[in-house]
Amino acid sequence: MPSVVRLPYVSVPVLLGLLLVLAGAGSVGAVDRPVVELSKSQAGTGGTVTVSGSGWRPRALLTLLVCGQAEPRRGVTGGTNSCANADGRAVTTGADGRFRRELPVVEPPVPCPCVVHVATVTGATAGPPREADAALRVAGHTVEPLPAEAAGGRLSLLADTRLHGSGGLLTWFGSPPARTLVVTVGNVGTSPVQNPVFQVGTAHGVYAPEWQDQRWRGTIRPGGKARIELPVELGAGAHGDYTVSLKYGGKVLAEHPWGVDRPWGVTLFWALVLLVVPAALVRGVLAVIDHARPRRPGHAARPARRLPLPAPRRPSATPWFAPDGDPGGETGT
Template sequence: MGGRIRTAVLGAVLALVLVPSAVAASALPASAAGKPTVTLSKSEAGTGGSITVTGSGWRPGTLLMMLICGQSVPARGVIGGTNSCANADGRAVTTDAKGGFSKKLPVAEPPRPCPCVVHVATVTGEKSEADAIFMVAGHAVEPLPKEEGGGRIAVLTDPRLDGSSGLLTWFGSPPSRTLVLTVGNVGTGPVKNPVFQVGTSHGVFAPQWEEQQWRGTIAPGRKAQIRLPVELSAGAHGDYTVSLRYGGKVLAEQPWGVGRPWGVTVFWILLCVVVPAAVFRAGMAVVDRVRPRRSAGRAGRHRGLRPDELTLRMPWVNAAPRTPADDSASPVPALPWFTADNDPGTGAHGQLSAPQENGPTTQTRKGHT
């Protein structure tokens, strides 16, 4: 009896504690749980009008894009991707410090029929999106396409890019990587040979999608590693983003910083230096060939001179004229340096003598005087 009383009392206490907590949790908005939300001022409007889009629960200071998209419901998202949206009439908005925003959006007819939604998604950073049901007055309405099979793919791990740039990439060859990620089948049916779409975007530009098929089967509740090649155009450099899309929904995004091909720059610098130098040398060779030559006599006379013939020859003192035969036979005499004995200006004792009064030189000088 006492045990039953204690059990009843414990149950009443737990009810008093858990019931208010459950009621409070159900009363909390989705933004309190960290999920972004979008509300509209009108649920239906015609082309040419406008609606006010209000959001909450977003990351502070995040750039968002607002679009009206056709063939979409919040449960399945934008089935045809941004190709189903009125991209030309979209608006961008930045969230405030609390993660909220409010901005007017012009109403325009999307390229696909309704059911329609107002699709809000982040432009950069971590992928976040939210949809709100909206009806474009006067726009066609068609049923949604049926889902093929019961399999659904979800990304289980963060994607990564394997590979590195080689020497050819440094000279402008197309950069290439391999997108690697692990996906799982969260549906009820198998997924056979899924076709993914790999897109690459530069900066704020829209990605360029390319279909790639993965060979294999993912059973329900199983996972598999997907490896898909990614390649950019030749000479690409800067900040790129690699996106993976399946079934019209973007599953993952991975940034990719591509270095500048400096080899191309070095090549052009060398080309600007080498080509002018080669042209200059070719021009000098042409000038050297067409310029007039010197006469044969002058050229021969200059070529015939020997180093010993260009030396300065001093006149020999008291030497008789010699013939060419004597030059070849007799040795070269020494220089005729004057000595004290044979100097005509010295006396008998080797001293200089003064000129005499009756000498011819003195008389000549006097006569002139």
């Protein structure tokens, strides 16, 4: 009986402690979600607005852009092509994941509704992408309604992202590296998605990705999934650490690192050029100098030496016998 009475009294402090821990974890999870706030909701072109945020990764590099055809709920429907990229700003969050930065108000290249779009700069060590939007009304800028959503269809990543393909001999000599981005997505909405348009971006190091629209032909039914294969190509001679990103509906679905080897064939070619061409020039110059300089007298060509002919033999003046005589010196009687 005493044990039955003690159990509630002992468990109450434990339960209170667990509730405090859960409450703290809930507050931490709320802080971890990125939040963007503006000093004012409306501003004219030429003015500034103070952008502040919390819940971001510590020491993360963020980009701040004024974008059109966007809403906080749907994001930037046209991607960064709908933003005033030339007038954007960058900021680094503090150790607590907060930041504060002034942003000039400019007219985006597309009509409003407009937002201030804040996103992490992607990279090999930047971690999963994060972004958030805050509504901003640009005074005097054209406003047009957003296009209707894709009838309730919504795509989500189901499997890991992969890059298929490898380099060849031409790539070793500076040809553009190419791969195939392979992802598996599922339709978690209530309506089919027909011929979705994805955005494939490539980023070098910590720079923002350059996006390119690519349409996938096919239909993904509600609750169904599909294997998506999209080509990815870099510029000629590209090398280093790259990141391939996939975006749909203004949201980044996946990222995959891509380490591109240096085209050593180009280096070998230039090394041979630097060795062979100077050697050929030196040999040519030496040949010209040797041909043009005057020859010394001692080095002049000598005529061929003629050997003396033997002197002709002359007959003896007094032969040792007479023509008609006896060799002994006696004559016949």
